[in-house]
Amino acid sequence: MRIATGGISHETSTFAPTPTTRREFENGIGFFRGGDILARFCGANNCTGGFITGADRHGYELVPLLWTFAYPGGLIPRADYDALKAEFLDGLKKALPVDGVLLDLHGAMVVEGIDDGEGDFIAAVRRVVGQKCPIVATFDLHGNHTQARIDAADAVIGFDTYPHVDMADRGVEAADLIVRIIRGEVRPVTAFRDLPLFWSAACQVTGHPPIDEAFRLVHEVERRPGILSVTLATGFPWADVPHMGASVIVVADKDAGLARKTADEIGDWVWARRERWHRKPLTIDEALGQQATRFPVMLADMADNTGGGAPGDSTEVLRTFVERDLRNALILYLVDPDVAQQAHAAGVGKRIHVDLGGKSHPMQGTPVPLDVEVVALSDGKFTYDGPMYGGLTGDLGTSAWLRQRGVNVVVVSARMQPLDQAFARALGIDCAGMEYIAVKSAVHFRSGFERIAGAIHNIDAQAIHTHDFGRLPYRQRRKPMFPLDGK
Numbered sequence: 242m243r244i245a246t247g248g249i250s251h252e253t254s255t256f257a258p259t260p261t262t263r264r265e266f267e268n269g270i271g272f273f274r275g276g277d278i279l280a281r282f283c284g285a286n287n288c289t290g291g292f293i294t295g296a297d298r299h300g301y302e303l304v305p306l307l308w309t310f311a312y313p314g315g316l317i318p319r320a321d322y323d324a325l326k327a328e329f330l331d332g333l334k335k336a337l338p339v340d341g342v343l344l345d346l347h348g349a350m351v352v353e354g355i356d357d358g359e360g361d362f363i364a365a366v367r368r369v370v371g372q373k374c375p376i377v378a379t380f381d382l383h384g385n386h387t388q389a390r391i392d393a394a395d396a397v398i399g400f401d402t403y404p405h406v407d408m409a410d411r412g413v414e415a416a417d418l419i420v421r422i423i424r425g426e427v428r429p430v431t432a433f434r435d436l437p438l439f440w441s442a443a444c445q446v447t448g449h450p451p452i453d454e455a456f457r458l459v460h461e462v463e464r465r466p467g468i469l470s471v472t473l474a475t476g477f478p479w480a481d482v483p484h485m486g487a488s489v490i491v492v493a494d495k496d497a498g499l500a501r502k503t504a505d506e507i508g509d510w511v512w513a514r515r516e517r518w519h520r521k522p523l524t525i526d527e528a529l530g531q532q533a534t535r536f537p538v539m540l541a542d543m544a545d546n547t548g549g550g551a552p553g554d555s556t557e558v559l560r561t562f563v564e565r566d567l568r569n570a571l572i573l574y575l576v577d578p579d580v581a582q583q584a585h586a587a588g589v590g591k592r593i594h595v596d597l598g599g600k601s602h603p604m605q606g607t608p609v610p611l612d613v614e615v616v617a618l619s620d621g622k623f624t625y626d627g628p629m630y631g632g633l634t635g636d637l638g639t640s641a642w643l644r645q646r647g648v649n650v651v652v653v654s655a656r657m658q659p660l661d662q663a664f665a666r667a668l669g670i671d672c673a674g675m676e677y678i679a680v681k682s683a684v685h686f687r688s689g690f691e692r693i694a695g696a697i698h699n700i701d702a703q704a705i706h707t708h709d710f711g712r713l714p715y716r717q718r719r720k721p722m723f724p725l726d727g728k
């Protein structure tokens with residue numbers, strides 16, 4: 242049994258100022274071809290890691306083509322996407338005949354002129370392999386799904402966790418399913434229910450209320466006879482596309498009526514509780530005004546979440562920390578390649594004047610003038626040690642730990658959110674010893690910081706991914722949509 246694999250993955254913020262070109266794919270989370278894919282992801286917590294585990298378990302030959310994942314950012318230029326897709330399809334044609342295709346995708350990719358990136362990609366794969374060859378795709382929790390992509394695949398499976406700690410598990414689930422399809426043990430039929438709503442990030446931490454209840458329902462339904470898989474996607478609201486929003490996808494064995502009825506049951510359940518899926522974040526002043534009983538207090542600077550495609554250089558939190566003259570405060574990570582270079586040119590122990598952050602977009606605020614000590618320097622390369630990416634390597638580019646009085650900033654050159662404490666520790670920073678830590682992350686940081694946090698506050702400081710959704714200049718989204726257009 243031969244199963245081809247790979248994927249082009251991106252979470253596209255159509256509001257982000259800079260396009261995601263081929264270069265961002267090549268310098269992103271990874272760009273691997275052929276056997277390098279297997280060498281890189283054997284044992285890794287991502288879907289491809291799960292596909293590899295599936296090969297060991299079921300004895301199929303995994304035929305790796307092209308796997309690439311650009312860090313979340315702006316629209317993908319058409320020519321760059323077309324070139325990546327052409328390379329993937331070329332490899333697939335050369336690999337034929339195959340018995341199946343396992344795709345590792347995101348679900349919120351938008352290409353210039355193609356709103357439904359994954360729909361286009363899966364349909365192209367289908368045209369190469371034909372109707373009889375099963376295609377199973379895995380998706381992030383934050384997909385904006387469409388009927389077109391569901392129709393092009395035999396089955397799709399989305400993550401059940403945020404932070405995404407179940408990526409390898411979902412890969413194994415996809416591997417188990419495609420093997421059963423190839424052996425003729427099951428014949429999947431899929432029902433799609435899209436919902437005119439989206440979740441606020443603060444309400445989709447899957448280990449906590451309110452969304453834990455929704456996933457208990459999903460898992461209860463998955464144990465019912467005839468149901469092969471259930472996906473609840475929370476949507477990605479920073480993509481201004483007509484299909485932006487949450488959805489339910491039910492894969493049943495042969496019984497289209499059962500799939501439809503079940504997707505509608507869960508969809509109705511989610512819709513009836515829609516007010517539960519929203520909570521307004523705090524302002525920075527409200528968050529700092531909360532009585533702290535245990536440190537460190539963590540502030541999720543959600544509106545500048547680099548993991549969602551934001552620039553990572555907004556300055557409202559930094560400015561507030563400085564104005565309040567906090568004693569033991571830390572910002573992870575502020576993206577400013579020029580200041581990182583300036584720190585490297587000066588050297589460790591030197592004092593320099595910097596104008597930090599606020600350079601990418603007017604909504605990110607203005608630079609903050611600081612006289613800082615250069616405490617430590619790094620080339621930005623490190624190995625994650627937390628539950629989400631543990632064992633994988635990261636590269637934040639030229640980086641520095643800068644300090645003015647009690648305010649510490651880790652300045653980096655690449656946009657990546659802090660998933661665990663590994664990079665701060667490599668610089669010599671003891672996160673547990675801080676009183677306030679602000680992170681350019683919405684939720685994923687919890688995987689590596691929740692165990693040391695005295696409290697976590699979600700804040701909506703000034704930045705382009707504001708959670709005040711009424712301020713975003715949507716042109717293409719559906720109307721009405723909850724919560725933007727009332728109930």
Ligand SMILES: [Zn+2]
Nearest residue numbers: 381382383405
């Ligand atoms: Zn996600």
